[in-house]
Amino acid sequence: AQSVAQPEDQVNVAEGNPLTVKCTYSVSGNPYLFWYVQYPNRGLQFLLKYITGDNLVKGSYGFEAEFNKSQTSFHLKKPSALVSDSALYFCAVRPTGANNLFFGTGTRLTVIP
């Protein structure tokens, strides 16, 4: 069965500090990996994706994510957090041949001024 785990429901970080939002997955084959962000009363916004190649991918708003095949992880990172980064973050995977994304349950990030 396909599954995506975001082990932390809530992450708090001080403004200016680095942030990490964790994601691990269990899927068959070589998945494609995505991060989305959801602001209050808004739909999900695409941040970045890993398809192939360099394990470190860069995306919108200064976010990046590191793909680790051996640990089946795809953690989201940012060197310096902003208060405006406070939102709900979803990790998603799309297994090869699948028609849909499988999502984690989300991590609420709060950046404290």
Next chain:
Amino acid sequence: GAGVSQSPSNKVTEKGKDVELRCDPISGHTALYWYRQSLGQGLEFLIYFQGNSAPDKSGLPSDRFSAERTGGSVSTLTIQRTQQEDSAVYLCASSLAYQETYEQYFGPGTRLTVT
């Protein structure tokens, strides 16, 4: 350009009533998806349309749920005889094509409350 739009933004209905939720995908996007986001849970896939191909209905939770896509564009998700457990945010997404590498663009969702 315009993103994915959904209507209504909020819908309150009585248990047992039917509801229709509408999605307008991004122009030119051939793939369209419906997901459901329940409180405290991640997003649950419901149904997928790609061009004129038969839809993938594998995520629909019961036969009370159905969806159609007319003319390869607008889609309507219908829930018959609504139940309280149907209360959720229903999200529509579209992507340029069916390939797994393409990101999906999401609408703002329809919040459905069944009383």
